[in-house]
Amino acid sequence: MGALLSFFVVIVLVLIALAGVQGAGLYVLFGTIIPYAAVATFILGVILRVIKWSRSPVPFHIPTTCGQEKSLPWIKYSKLESPSGTLGVIGRMALEVLLFRSLFRNLKPELRDDDGPRLVYSSNQWLWLGGLAFHWSMLIVILRHLRFFTQPVPFFVTIIDSLDGFLQIGAPHLLLTGVILLLAVTYLFLRRLFNPPVRYISLPSDYLPLFLIMGIATTGILMRYFFRVDIIHVKELTLGLATLNPEIPAGIGVIFYIHLFLISSLFAYFPFSKLMHMGGVFLSPTRNLANNSRIKRHVNPWNYPVKVHTYEEYEDEFREKMKDAGIPVEKE
Amino acid sequence: MAKPTKPTKPPKPEELVKIDYNPPEKPWMEVPVEFKPGTFCYGTRPKYLEEIGFPNPREWSPLDDDWKLPADWKDTVLKGIGERLKKNRAFHLFMDICVRCGACADKCHFFIGSGDPKNMPVLRAELMRSVYRKYFTTGGKLFGNLAGARELTSDVFKEWWYYYYQCTECRRCSVFCPFGIDTAEITMMARELFNLLGCNTDWIAGPVANCYRKGNHLGLEPHTITSNIEFLVDDIEEITGIKVEPTFNRKGAEILFVTPSGDLFGDPGTYTCMGYLMLFHELGLDYTWSTYASEGGNFGFFTSMEMAKRLNYKIYAEAKRLGVKWILGGECGHMWRVVHQYMDTWNGPADFLEEPVSPITGTKFENAKTTKMVHIAEFTADLIKHGKLKLDPSRNDHLKVTYHDSCNTSRGMGILEEPRYIINKSCNHFHEMHEDTIREKTFCCGSGTGLNAGENMELRMRGGLARANAVQHVRDKNGVNMLANICAIDRATLSTLMQYWVPDVGVSGIHELLGNALVMKGEKERETDLRLEPLPGKEDEDV
Numbered sequence: 099m100g101a102l103l104s105f106f107v108v109i110v111l112v113l114i115a116l117a118g119v120q121g122a123g124l125y126v127l128f129g130t131i132i133p134y135a136a137v138a139t140f141i142l143g144v145i146l147r148v149i150k151w152s153r154s155p156v157p158f159h160i161p162t163t164c165g166q167e168k169s170l171p172w173i174k175y176s177k178l179e180s181p182s183g184t185l186g187v188i189g190r191m192a193l194e195v196l197l198f199r200s201l202f203r204n205l206k207p208e209l210r211d212d213d214g215p216r217l218v219y220s221s222n223q224w225l226w227l228g229g230l231a232f233h234w235s236m237l238i239v240i241l242r243h244l245r246f247f248t249q250p251v252p253f254f255v256t257i258i259d260s261l262d263g264f265l266q267i268g269a270p271h272l273l274l275t276g277v278i279l280l281l282a283v284t285y286l287f288l289r290r291l292f293n294p295p296v297r298y299i300s301l302p303s304d305y306l307p308l309f310l311i312m313g314i315a316t317t318g319i320l321m322r323y324f325f326r327v328d329i330i331h332v333k334e335l336t337l338g339l340a341t342l343n344p345e346i347p348a349g350i351g352v353i354f355y356i357h358l359f360l361i362s363s364l365f366a367y368f369p370f371s372k373l374m375h376m377g378g379v380f381l382s383p384t385r386n387l388a389n390n391s392r393i394k395r396h397v398n399p400w401n402y403p404v405k406v407h408t409y410e411e412y413e414d415e416f417r418e419k420m421k422d423a424g425i426p427v428e429k430e
Numbered sequence: 431m432a433k434p435t436k437p438t439k440p441p442k443p444e445e446l447v448k449i450d451y452n453p454p455e456k457p458w459m460e461v462p463v464e465f466k467p468g469t470f471c472y473g474t475r476p477k478y479l480e481e482i483g484f485p486n487p488r489e490w491s492p493l494d495d496d497w498k499l500p501a502d503w504k505d506t507v508l509k510g511i512g513e514r515l516k517k518n519r520a521f522h523l524f525m526d527i528c529v530r531c532g533a534c535a536d537k538c539h540f541f542i543g544s545g546d547p548k549n550m551p552v553l554r555a556e557l558m559r560s561v562y563r564k565y566f567t568t569g570g571k572l573f574g575n576l577a578g579a580r581e582l583t584s585d586v587f588k589e590w591w592y593y594y595y596q597c598t599e600c601r602r603c604s605v606f607c608p609f610g611i612d613t614a615e616i617t618m619m620a621r622e623l624f625n626l627l628g629c630n631t632d633w634i635a636g637p638v639a640n641c642y643r644k645g646n647h648l649g650l651e652p653h654t655i656t657s658n659i660e661f662l663v664d665d666i667e668e669i670t671g672i673k674v675e676p677t678f679n680r681k682g683a684e685i686l687f688v689t690p691s692g693d694l695f696g697d698p699g700t701y702t703c704m705g706y707l708m709l710f711h712e713l714g715l716d717y718t719w720s721t722y723a724s725e726g727g728n729f730g731f732f733t734s735m736e737m738a739k740r741l742n743y744k745i746y747a748e749a750k751r752l753g754v755k756w757i758l759g760g761e762c763g764h765m766w767r768v769v770h771q772y773m774d775t776w777n778g779p780a781d782f783l784e785e786p787v788s789p790i791t792g793t794k795f796e797n798a799k800t801t802k803m804v805h806i807a808e809f810t811a812d813l814i815k816h817g818k819l820k821l822d823p824s825r826n827d828h829l830k831v832t833y834h835d836s837c838n839t840s841r842g843m844g845i846l847e848e849p850r851y852i853i854n855k856s857c858n859h860f861h862e863m864h865e866d867t868i869r870e871k872t873f874c875c876g877s878g879t880g881l882n883a884g885e886n887m888e889l890r891m892r893g894g895l896a897r898a899n900a901v902q903h904v905r906d907k908n909g910v911n912m913l914a915n916i917c918a919i920d921r922a923t924l925s926t927l928m929q930y931w932v933p934d935v936g937v938s939g940i941h942e943l944l945g946n947a948l949v950m951k952g953e954k955e956r957e958t959d960l961r962l963e964p965l966p967g968k969e970d971e972d973v
Contacts, residue, residue, distance in 0.1 A: 103576070147526075151526075153516070154515060154523075155519060156520065157517060157775070158735075158771060158772055159771050159775065160520060160771055162612060163840070165869075165870060166846045166847050167797065167846075168797055169845070170797075173811075175844075180844040194608070200533075200605065200610065201533055201606075203605065205866050207542055207896070209447065209449060215443075216899065216903070225532075294452055295453055295532060295536070296531075298458065299530045299547075302578075370567075370569055371569075372526075372527065372529045374526060375527040375528075375529050378526060378527030379608070382523060382610040383523075384520070389844055391770055392774070392800060392801040392803070393800060395775070395778055395800045400517055401775065401776065404739050407642050407740075407744075409722050409744075412643075412645065413722075416652050416721075419651055419653045420679075422653060423652055426679050427679075
């Protein structure tokens with residue numbers, strides 16, 4: 099249900115772009131206004147969301163410790179899984195953000211019933227692999243696209259571009275990350291659809307970004323290899339956008355505008371969606387705090403006095419019993 | 431009021447393991463909550479709430495249609511959520527950033543043991559996220575159900591109650607979550623909301639009220655504490671010929687010792703307590719017990735942060751009154767989560783105490799520089815390392831030991847090696863359980879966070895399946911017959927769990943094992959272990 103709905107939304111988005119550009123000729127709207135509005139929404143939205151999170155303080159020191167704490171000098175402690183200082187935390191976060199450390203731990207328990215129940219655990223890294231392939235190829239694709247927004251093109255973009263096409267298949271060269279991105283996003287979609295527990299927990303908003311990205315990757319690949327668009331004119335448009343000098347060169351195929359509109363949709367949707375995990379992971383208190391709460395005091399900004407039961411009240415109630423039991427008291 | 435269900439016996443193990451992991455056809459929002467007998471606790475009696483000044487005390491049962499909530503209960507809940515979003519970044523973030531990847535789904539011991547999809551951590555969290563979206567996000571307000579949002583109704587509130595008292599805040603899911611989303615944080619907030627409306631469980635509210643007024647969960651009054659310990663002193667004398675002499679509420683002692691009250695009452699906790707008493711005597715440690723701060727554990731932590739702070743207050747207050755230099759803490763799980771991650775923040779700074787130094791070895795416990803509270807496993811491991819204890823591990827030769835990492839000490843503290851070191855020096859036979867079920871990946875006993883009641887036994891046995899199964903494996907493979915741990919709740923709950931799943935395995939604290947092995951100056955030849963069972967080779971003489 100959720101999948102169908104999201105699929106339908108993306109189809110409608112494609113049709114809107116098709117009708118708007120091909121039918122109504124709204125080149126400025128789809129080539130300039132919407133992209134600008136989307137980027138503005140993205141930037142503002144992300145900033146506001148992060149500010150909103152940051153305004154909530156971290157009252158307690160709650161890292162999830164995944165290894166030995168730093169304690170006695172002769173006990174080896176786990177610098178990355180239970181870091182005692184900032185350097186360790188940076189390492190832990192880097193592993194988490196760049197390599198998806200926690201996802202790599204994934205285990206699959208299986209309850210077998212041969213001669214009594216037996217729980218068997220096997221490692222299961224498909225999600226880790228799919229997720230990593232998806233995110234890294236996405237990043238590289240984005241970096242590659244910088245060549246459309248810069249003049250001269252920075253050297254690292256050119257290098258990425260040539261590495262990405264190192265197989266030198268076809269003309270233009272097949273860029274691997276585009277294909278990996280489409281495969282990985284398809285895997286994530288199929289997993290969501292066919293893994294029963296995952297399907298059960300999925301919301302329409304889990305499918306929507308997948309379809310959007312599928313649409314973006316597909317139109318991108320179609321544009322590069324099949325329905326070729328005039329790359330010189332595309333760059334005129336994109337560079338115009340980047341230099342705040344927008345222009346609409348004639349003769350760019352409609353598929354480019356569909357591509358651009360889907361990207362704009364993703365950008366505009368981003369701050370309001372679960373995609374904000376990108377910013378959120380950096381703020382996660384179970385990961386970004388050092389395991390040093392007995393070494394360094396953590397202050398809760400809203401700590402307030404509470405009603406307590408004092409020793410005096412306690413002794414007043416039990417004084418006679420305490421004296422009988424030979425327990426020293428304050429007031430005889 | 432509907433009568434609370436009688437404690438129902440859980441089905442037989444072979445019945446209970448028939449678990450269906452396939453989610454139902456209906457979307458989860460359309461599956462109404464069903465209070466299955468044996469899977470939930472009684473609602474709290476009013477007197478417990480009155481004792482601590484909590485709202486809405488009344489007679490009620492979770493099975494009642496009408497929970498007798500105040501007319502404005504919905505506002506209270508929504509306002510409560512709003513406040514907590516503003517006061518707690520973790521909660522706010524964890525409402526927003528889940529991508530429902532499902533990595534956590536099969537990591538929860540309650541899901542593994544029940545197959546109920548709402549026990550998947552992601553769905554447990556979605557129970558609340560759905561309401562959060564409805565009232566606190568634009569998408570949820572505009573698109574409702576399509577955006578995964580739903581109204582807060584009394585059925586939803588009951589569903590929360592049922593499932594947030596099926597989470598033991600063990601944090602195993604947060605180890606596997608790529609964003610570190612910790613369901614414990616969400617469960618804690620949910621339980622705070624329940625307590626705004628007088629909906630604690632009886633099994634949690636009782637110990638809280640006891641602890642507030644009498645100083646400990648069990649409600650032991652001062653003279654009962656001393657007489658319970660006298661009992662243990664007599665047993666120690668019978669076993670070793672040595673009379674240990676603990677002191678209580680003694681001003682000017684160097685160290686205040688705080689341990690969960692479970693160690694004073696009921697085996698096998700009491701054997702662990704005997705181990706402490708023997709160790710401290712052997713060292714000639716200048717320490718005191720307190721009857722006022724006679725609880726290390728903190729059921730307030732399963733109620734609300736405020737209540738936890740109110741109970742925890744006593745430890746520093748008593749240390750100050752008695753003028754000790756530092757505090758030593760016994761074997762307990764959630765107590766150490768609280769001491770390690772919360773105590774100083776709530777009730778510190780403890781600037782009236784000194785940085786802890788072992789009077790025996792001179793070791794500075796630099797990792798406890800600000801809280802000034804040292805874990806007894808750190809303390810003892812340091813003693814052994816410095817050769818200060820004479821140990822005869824052969825006295826534990828009748829035991830084949832495995833070690834259960836408690837959730838809180840592993841994932842909320844990271845004390846993994848010290849207990850193993852002590853066990854290895856005290857015992858000759860130690861076997862680890864499967865690596866995917868220990869250390870940071872350890873499984874809960876199934877009864878933490880105040881779920882260790884009697885009326886929810888089926889839930890407990892389901893929740894403990896994963897733990898028990900790993901024990902069963904080392905029993906079959908290595909002949910393990912003793913499950914050691916450093917948690918008072920474990921000592922009680924794992925005993926029940928073992929009886930159900932792996933009947934021939936006992937449960938002990940590590941200081942019981944140490945007490946067995948400890949060669950004390952001037953002791954008589956030991957015939958029995960601390961359980962008064964004959965030592966290996968002494969079986970005949972005992973008759």
